[in-house]
Amino acid sequence: MSDIQQPLTQLRILDLGTPAPRDSAAQVSLEIDGQQVQVDAGTSVMRAAALLGINVPKLCATDSLDAFGSCRMCLVEIEGRKGMPASCTTPAEDGMVVNTQSGKLEKLRKNVLELYISDHPLDCVSCPSNGGCELQDVAADLGVEETRYGLQGLNHQQAAKDESNPYFTFDPSMCIVCYRCVRACDDIQGSFALTVDGRGFESKVSAGQMESFMDSECVSCGACVNSCPTAALEDKAVIEMGQPQKSTVTTCAYCGVGCAFEVETRANDQGADEVVRMTPYKDGRANEGHACVKGRFAFGYTSHKDRITKPMIRDSIDEAWREVSWGEAIAFTASRFRQIQSEYGRDSVGGITSSRCSNEETFLVQKLVRAGFGNNNVDTCARVCHSPTGYGLKTTLGESAGTQAFDSVDKADVVMLIGANPTEAHPVFGSRLKQRLREGAQLIVVDPRKTELVNGPHIRAAHHLQLLPGTNVAFLNAMAHVIISEGLADEDYVNQRCEIPSWEDWCDFIRLEENSPEHLQAVTGIPADELRAAARLFAGAGNAAIYYGLGVTEHSQGSTSVMGIANLAMATGNLGREGVGVNPLRGQNNVQGSCDMGSFPHELPGYRHISDANVRGLFENEWQVKLHEEPGLRIPNMFDAALGGVFKGLYCQGEDIAQSDPDTQHVEAALKSLQCLVVQDIFLNETARFAHVFLPGSTFLEKNGTFTNAERRISRVRKVMPSRSGKEDWEITMDLANALGYPMQYSHPSEIMDEIARLTPTFSGVNYAKLDRLGSIQWPCNEAAPEGTPTMHVDEFVRGKGYFAITGFVPTRERSTRKYPLLLTTGRVLSQYNVGAQTRRTGNVVWADQDLLEIHPVDAEDRGICTNDWVGIASRAGDTVLRAVVTDRVQPGVVYTTFHFPETGANIVTTENSDWATNCPEYKVTAVQATKVTRPSEWQKKNAAFNRRQKALLDKARV
Amino acid sequence: MADKESNNCEVNREVRHLVSMANDIADNLGFRAEAGDNSAERIADHINRFWAPRMRALLLEYAAADGKDLSAALLSALEKLKT
Ligand code: SF4
Ligand code: SF4
Numbered sequence A: 001m002s003d004i005q006q007p008l009t010q011l012r013i014l015d016l017g018t019p020a021p022r023d024s025a026a027q028v029s030l031e032i033d034g035q036q037v038q039v040d041a042g043t044s045v046m047r048a049a050a051l052l053g054i055n056v057p058k059l060c061a062t063d064s065l066d067a068f069g070s071c072r073m074c075l076v077e078i079e080g081r082k083g084m085p086a087s088c089t090t091p092a093e094d095g096m097v098v099n100t101q102s103g104k105l106e107k108l109r110k111n112v113l114e115l116y117i118s119d120h121p122l123d124c125v126s127c128p129s130n131g132g133c134e135l136q137d138v139a140a141d142l143g144v145e146e147t148r149y150g151l152q153g154l155n156h157q158q159a160a161k162d163e164s165n166p167y168f169t170f171d172p173s174m175c176i177v178c179y180r181c182v183r184a185c186d187d188i189q190g191s192f193a194l195t196v197d198g199r200g201f202e203s204k205v206s207a208g209q210m211e212s213f214m215d216s217e218c219v220s221c222g223a224c225v226n227s228c229p230t231a232a233l234e235d236k237a238v239i240e241m242g243q244p245q246k247s248t249v250t251t252c253a254y255c256g257v258g259c260a261f262e263v264e265t266r267a268n269d270q271g272a273d274e275v276v277r278m279t280p281y282k283d284g285r286a287n288e289g290h291a292c293v294k295g296r297f298a299f300g301y302t303s304h305k306d307r308i309t310k311p312m313i314r315d316s317i318d319e320a321w322r323e324v325s326w327g328e329a330i331a332f333t334a335s336r337f338r339q340i341q342s343e344y345g346r347d348s349v350g351g352i353t354s355s356r357c358s359n360e361e362t363f364l365v366q367k368l369v370r371a372g373f374g375n376n377n378v379d380t381c382a383r384v385c386h387s388p389t390g391y392g393l394k395t396t397l398g399e400s401a402g403t404q405a406f407d408s409v410d411k412a413d414v415v416m417l418i419g420a421n422p423t424e425a426h427p428v429f430g431s432r433l434k435q436r437l438r439e440g441a442q443l444i445v446v447d448p449r450k451t452e453l454v455n456g457p458h459i460r461a462a463h464h465l466q467l468l469p470g471t472n473v474a475f476l477n478a479m480a481h482v483i484i485s486e487g488l489a490d491e492d493y494v495n496q497r498c499e500i501p502s503w504e505d506w507c508d509f510i511r512l513e514e515n516s517p518e519h520l521q522a523v524t525g526i527p528a529d530e531l532r533a534a535a536r537l538f539a540g541a542g543n544a545a546i547y548y549g550l551g552v553t554e555h556s557q558g559s560t561s562v563m564g565i566a567n568l569a570m571a572t573g574n575l576g577r578e579g580v581g582v583n584p585l586r587g588q589n590n591v592q593g594s595c596d597m598g599s600f601p602h603e604l605p606g607y608r609h610i611s612d613a614n615v616r617g618l619f620e621n622e623w624q625v626k627l628h629e630e631p632g633l634r635i636p637n638m639f640d641a642a643l644g645g646v647f648k649g650l651y652c653q654g655e656d657i658a659q660s661d662p663d664t665q666h667v668e669a670a671l672k673s674l675q676c677l678v679v680q681d682i683f684l685n686e687t688a689r690f691a692h693v694f695l696p697g698s699t700f701l702e703k704n705g706t707f708t709n710a711e712r713r714i715s716r717v718r719k720v721m722p723s724r725s726g727k728e729d730w731e732i733t734m735d736l737a738n739a740l741g742y743p744m745q746y747s748h749p750s751e752i753m754d755e756i757a758r759l760t761p762t763f764s765g766v767n768y769a770k771l772d773r774l775g776s777i778q779w780p781c782n783e784a785a786p787e788g789t790p791t792m793h794v795d796e797f798v799r800g801k802g803y804f805a806i807t808g809f810v811p812t813r814e815r816s817t818r819k820y821p822l823l824l825t826t827g828r829v830l831s832q833y834n835v836g837a838q839t840r841r842t843g844n845v846v847w848a849d850q851d852l853l854e855i856h857p858v859d860a861e862d863r864g865i866c867t868n869d870w871v872g873i874a875s876r877a878g879d880t881v882l883r884a885v886v887t888d889r890v891q892p893g894v895v896y897t898t899f900h901f902p903e904t905g906a907n908i909v910t911t912e913n914s915d916w917a918t919n920c921p922e923y924k925v926t927a928v929q930a931t932k933v934t935r936p937s938e939w940q941k942k943n944a945a946f947n948r949r950q951k952a953l954l955d956k957a958r959v
Numbered sequence B: 001m002a003d004k005e006s007n008n009c010e011v012n013r014e015v016r017h018l019v020s021m022a023n024d025i026a027d028n029l030g031f032r033a034e035a036g037d038n039s040a041e042r043i044a045d046h047i048n049r050f051w052a053p054r055m056r057a058l059l060l061e062y063a064a065a066d067g068k069d070l071s072a073a074l075l076s077a078l079e080k081l082k083t
């Protein structure tokens, strides 16, 4: 056990100099320095040598980038060849005899190095990269300490530093113009923000056209910083704190891409480990060494002064908070819950699991509810984003999850992106997609708004189908209509893999004239001929993949859209191999995991219905308790029941329902009516303003566990420092269960995972030892697939035969009217995350410090609105005020905003409308009016006053 | 007293919400309700599988007392709801 509990301390992975060749069939053998080696054809001589443990000096080469061959440091001798070729750009060939060491080579390398050094400050001791600099390493290897050219030579050492980015600096005096940063920005990130001006000695790296990083196209992904061999591009934290001493592999706690990182720490003066830097982990399968501004840099919130680290209680929300011991807080909560249940009945309490917490923690909360509270009133914040994915994919394919691994996109020929904006919301996947598009794959964007991928640097979508919000199902039916009526379906595939009666039924339906693009163009706003062209492109592709986001799910027909997407993929034979598939892009880091872990009121872990007596028996046996066989309440129904006076106690794990759920005023009224609201979080979030108990949780740096990303990949979260509150979140839930009289005994999250594996067939092969060994595992992982399953539904669907569901278009009740003539839709920005509790407390606010309303010039002009004006947005649910941006990214009749900042209260205007099957709220369509105003709305004023009062009540606890 | 009233109004709101949820389910599952179509079963099955008993009871109560806002497809499914 002990090896599992220790953080895995990593040495930095060896850089092999050039990437492995892609799809290499043949092998070649060659001799290097007298040793034989066999490598894939296409491998560079440098990489072949490195695989033998022979380190050829290099500066411009790194294995995350294609070889460039500019520094001339890696020269080698090859028998039978003239001169000395660069080993990074020379492919290994059969029978080659290579020599990497000779007096001549050494002399040449020294000469080259001295030239570099002559133009470089030589004060290594005071350099922040000291100990982490490749130039220094190469110099040491070659025994070069001082330069014959002296320090006063012609050089760039006077050039000014660029400190504009909050997280890293650019010091041109340190730059050796190796182009690694430029290539990283172009090839990996795909932002094309860096350029090199001038030639030869005069050449100079700069952001944009000699702009500062902040003013350029830079999105602060950090790829250039990681790739820089010197201190020219350096994390500010490294400059301030010094080189890190220890590294632990963990998983990003922000989005559903689930990037693997090395958390690099250093002991401070008191001997406590502090995070210096988060470096994307090259061996992480989800990100392969890339990251985005959130995961890479925005971890400052973990040590922010607003963190609450002591439990607090109060009798009513008008009272000041009292800091108490853990024991008192837990006892207080347990007695309140017991009292509520004895007075109002077993069903009067419930819990909400978080998709930001780990699998183990989520599992434990639903266990507490089902076994401890004795009801099934458990739900998750995934309700508000991807519940339709679960329903739709389970119905059609048989499993509630995406079908591919991220790297599957490398084999796609046509990608259809529906209601997703990956360059903002799933940036590392967005970069990967852009790479594939630059290689020539075609893109169809289906989005009411012009996103970056419609027309970005070196990328242009073949089609942008700019549909009206709320018409996804009509669009999908029109696509299917073209495919069926023009005979573009893959009938062989369907005959083999799908349920034929459902297929025939569906074809009859989809052929109806009411589903033709011509008929539907008035509804969707998509010109019929453009839609037909897109459908032909999609159906005609060798491999066509669909990626979709919240723009599909957060609608009144979210589940229907997901089924429509699955229908399209089945009808065209695009499921069950690499390069194709149905891929939901999940919002928060552990949305997939929290759903897998049985967070829905009708489902036990592994998506098994609570009414199934056999499954229930399994759990009853393990948990030694009788389970309730009826589904419990979902979040919106909990609120309704609270206002109806029958639901009185709620345990809320790491989720800010007051801010993230629609129709804020209704939610707040419900929260106020509770007799005991328990909030477990790291900050006093918006919901906590209505709470009676605050249980301070831990950040992902302070606990062990696992997250599951959008590709079903289970990855370890590893503790790098003790919890600031003294308890990891699973320990809090366990204490609460014990205090309620339902015993739970775990000494480590690995034991919770073992229990999950015992109870869940798709997880039966998962354990921490295997996760340590393999790095990560994509479920299903069981006897049939001991190392996991990257691609699902390979030979047959999990369901057996694929099911074509009829997807009738039922327009939303939410329509524009005379009073509310505009349709409001919502989304994300890159630098901020969800309700922003974390990112707002980091340097990321330099990119976005408020929610803005995008409005088309025509609508703006009608209303006399200019960019930066205050605009009032009113719907039938409520009104708020935010600043306008006039832009043609949105179409006339549509306005757009984000919901990262609580002061805006964007959800004050969203309504209680929801997906018919899962009640996922209809965030993406609200009929509104926009008017120019000068003052904040009534709600904002009331909210600000309430905030001030709650802040004062908190301050009383903290003095 | 004032409290009591606001509670009543919220009960109505809850029922209103359930009615519109149930109608949405019926609209989507009863989309092509034809003779011989099993949409009534599918609507009832969906509600039975996903709704808590209290929600079903409130819906049935409303149907018995008033029911005027329930769609035809939904009405056809009501007798198959678990109580
Ligand atoms: S941080 Fe990323 S986007 Fe910015 S310049 Fe570097 S590689 Fe390009
Ligand atoms: S900034 Fe760094 S990576 Fe970029 S060219 Fe200069 S030394 Fe190379």
Ligand code: SF4
Pocket: A252, A253, A254, A255, A256, A257, A258, A259, A287, A291, A292, A293, A294, A295, A296, A426, A427, A428, A429
């Ligand atoms: S892409 Fe997502 S998982 Fe990866 S670093 Fe960014 S926020 Fe974290």
Ligand code: FES
Pocket: A057, A058, A059, A060, A061, A068, A069, A070, A071, A072, A073, A074, A075, A086, A087, A088, A089
């Ligand atoms: S490392 Fe090969 S030329 Fe730079």
